[in-house]
Amino acid sequence: MTVRSPLSAIAAPDGTQSQARAGRPIRMLPVLAGLAGVIAAFCIVVAWFPSALWGTPIQGIDAPAHYYFVRKLLNHGPSVLLTLQSNDGFYPPLFHVCAALLVAIGGALGIPAFTGSMAVMDAVNCVWILGAGLLWPLGMLLLCRYFFRRASVVTRCILAFAVPVLAVSSGANPYQMLYAGPLLSYGFASNLLPFLMLATLHFMDAITDTRAERNERNERLLKTGLLTLLAFVVVAGAQPKMMFTYILVMLPFVLVRLPWKLIAAVFAGLAVCAVGFFIFAVNIYKNSRYFHPEQWFHTHKPAMTLPTSLTYAFSDGMVTGDPAKGLISFNVPTVAGRAMIALLVFAIVAAIAAVVMNLVPFVPRSKVVRGLGAADRPDVALGKDALALLLAFGFVLFVFECGATLTGAIPNVVTAAWYRNEVRTMTMLPLGILPLIAFAGACLDRWVIRVRNAGDDSVRGGSAMAASAEAGRTVVVSAETPSAVASHAVTGSAMTARVVASRAVSAICASLMVAVLIGAQTVNPVKAMMAESLTNAASLEKSDPNEQLTTAKFDALKRMVGVTGTDALIISDPLNGSMYATALFNANMLYPVYNPQDTIHGKIFGQVERDFASGDSATMLGNACGINPSQPTYFLTMGPQAPSLEFQFKAQFNQFHDAALIAKYVESGALKPVTSLDLTTYGDYAADWALYQLNCPAR
Numbered sequence: 001m002t003v004r005s006p007l008s009a010i011a012a013p014d015g016t017q018s019q020a021r022a023g024r025p026i027r028m029l030p031v032l033a034g035l036a037g038v039i040a041a042f043c044i045v046v047a048w049f050p051s052a053l054w055g056t057p058i059q060g061i062d063a064p065a066h067y068y069f070v071r072k073l074l075n076h077g078p079s080v081l082l083t084l085q086s087n088d089g090f091y092p093p094l095f096h097v098c099a100a101l102l103v104a105i106g107g108a109l110g111i112p113a114f115t116g117s118m119a120v121m122d123a124v125n126c127v128w129i130l131g132a133g134l135l136w137p138l139g140m141l142l143l144c145r146y147f148f149r150r151a152s153v154v155t156r157c158i159l160a161f162a163v164p165v166l167a168v169s170s171g172a173n174p175y176q177m178l179y180a181g182p183l184l185s186y187g188f189a190s191n192l193l194p195f196l197m198l199a200t201l202h203f204m205d206a207i208t209d210t211r212a213e214r215n216e217r218n219e220r221l222l223k224t225g226l227l228t229l230l231a232f233v234v235v236a237g238a239q240p241k242m243m244f245t246y247i248l249v250m251l252p253f254v255l256v257r258l259p260w261k262l263i264a265a266v267f268a269g270l271a272v273c274a275v276g277f278f279i280f281a282v283n284i285y286k287n288s289r290y291f292h293p294e295q296w297f298h299t300h301k302p303a304m305t306l307p308t309s310l311t312y313a314f315s316d317g318m319v320t321g322d323p324a325k326g327l328i329s330f331n332v333p334t335v336a337g338r339a340m341i342a343l344l345v346f347a348i349v350a351a352i353a354a355v356v357m358n359l360v361p362f363v364p365r366s367k368v369v370r371g372l373g374a375a376d377r378p379d380v381a382l383g384k385d386a387l388a389l390l391l392a393f394g395f396v397l398f399v400f401e402c403g404a405t406l407t408g409a410i411p412n413v414v415t416a417a418w419y420r421n422e423v424r425t426m427t428m429l430p431l432g433i434l435p436l437i438a439f440a441g442a443c444l445d446r447w448v449i450r451v452r453n454a455g456d457d458s459v460r461g462g463s464a465m466a467a468s469a470e471a472g473r474t475v476v477v478s479a480e481t482p483s484a485v486a487s488h489a490v491t492g493s494a495m496t497a498r499v500v501a502s503r504a505v506s507a508i509c510a511s512l513m514v515a516v517l518i519g520a521q522t523v524n525p526v527k528a529m530m531a532e533s534l535t536n537a538a539s540l541e542k543s544d545p546n547e548q549l550t551t552a553k554f555d556a557l558k559r560m561v562g563v564t565g566t567d568a569l570i571i572s573d574p575l576n577g578s579m580y581a582t583a584l585f586n587a588n589m590l591y592p593v594y595n596p597q598d599t600i601h602g603k604i605f606g607q608v609e610r611d612f613a614s615g616d617s618a619t620m621l622g623n624a625c626g627i628n629p630s631q632p633t634y635f636l637t638m639g640p641q642a643p644s645l646e647f648q649f650k651a652q653f654n655q656f657h658d659a660a661l662i663a664k665y666v667e668s669g670a671l672k673p674v675t676s677l678d679l680t681t682y683g684d685y686a687a688d689w690a691l692y693q694l695n696c697p698a699r
Contacts, residue, residue, distance in 0.1 A: 029156075033156075069091060146198055148442035192231075193242055245418075251395070441509070546639050557581040558584070576641055633693070672692060
């Protein structure tokens, strides 16, 4: 290893130092372009975010659960970090910890948004924007930069700006995670995943680097290994299920980069984990269909046809269609979508060419790309990256198609980790598409530079030979190799044609990129419809008074908590909208989520349901009154279940709507109407709205 003396810089010529200083601003241009791209991406996300969600909760079947988790952290602190579920089960806490910290810090600083009853809702919005508008585009920029870091300054600047904007141009991610569910933890983990992928790639580089000295290599292994472990823990803290996506996308790099012994070790580890997970699932979630995968997800129906899903995938969600049929029916690419399809096809072709030229030994490279000269040697590392990216995109596309279109045992097994649903698999599309496009951009840059250099060499060689002929000399004045001299024999017109072709391809790709960047922000029906749907759902002014949260229900829940306080236990069907009482007013609802599980400490949920359905007053009061004996226990009726809340097992709450059963309990004295709170004044639809106190025996 060469050791440079500290005096070498002093002894260096002034020209060398001045050139280095002059080169620093140029090297900073890609960094500045990337910063501009991330800022632009953040502005795009903020501009898209529905303003109606400030001051009102997101209305979706999973939304109250996320608000409840934040409330639980605020009420009980770190002791409930691993027991956020209503049954004290585990739920990944990172997203909710961030929101709770924001409420705590913002409240301490007196920031109005984090001091009122909407503090939790606004904090959740801020954390989502942070993840979608900053972490996601920044992570994709750093990940994609790994594949174009050796390109020219101009190409690096273009891609550094384009990648973050492209990352927030798709309807697949991050917007889908707010629109569907919302799947806030899963979306947050998706936003963090690029950082883990990047750390893993650098860790693989350290493993396969045999040129470095032992101490240097060990130090690099330690640093990259610790960084990968840290990123792994962070992503797992956001959502452990994201590891399935991580394995899917990174497995091709393991296959093409690592030695066979390490590959075998990785597969052995995956096999052990798979067996362990299967044993866990069989023992915890009892089911007779485990060995009959064709019967799994028997209620699932494919959401898309094959042409629709392929169009959605290749256009990265930039499609349009009939809004009346829903987003999943959109199958006509927009202008930006057509440009994205063309870019992706070019990227695939470029990656295939890189594989053929660098990994296939019998391909005559001088014939594949003429004019590159003898200096054009196979770049095995480049070919391996190309192959890994192609495989990663293929894996992602296959899983997405299995979730969105295909049926049967194999699709059931393949997509089981993603709940046999196209929503979660959509988030993987940018992870397969954008790195491939970035890699293709670097390949195009490399080709253009080589063609240009080959043309320059040809011109210089031809001029030198002509000068020798005029002097009547037969000595070759070039000291180049015979193959290089042979390359100079290429006619000027042919070389000019190649230069023109390279420039034309570059211009076409640049035009397509501009079309995507601008078109996706001006006409993007998927994103627009998602924003409109979220806005309509958040509105309290609804035509159907039985919807999950209306102006009347908001006021009724607020008045109810004014009577009961935040410590008394309140029983109600969560699907009538009462579960929002915890999110909005910190009420102590027995069912603060739509699906209270009866595992771990959740047996009481099923017991109260069965006791209420028994018709026996003593039985009904038994378990319910024992949950929080130091406080009163109430029962709330607030209309039927909201039609927009679809839950497979919603019949388990039917007894809470049985008017005859409720009247029987009132007649027996087990339920006492709270006369100080009249909830029937909102209209005819509220005729049966009432708050009752359970006549619990003295303890």
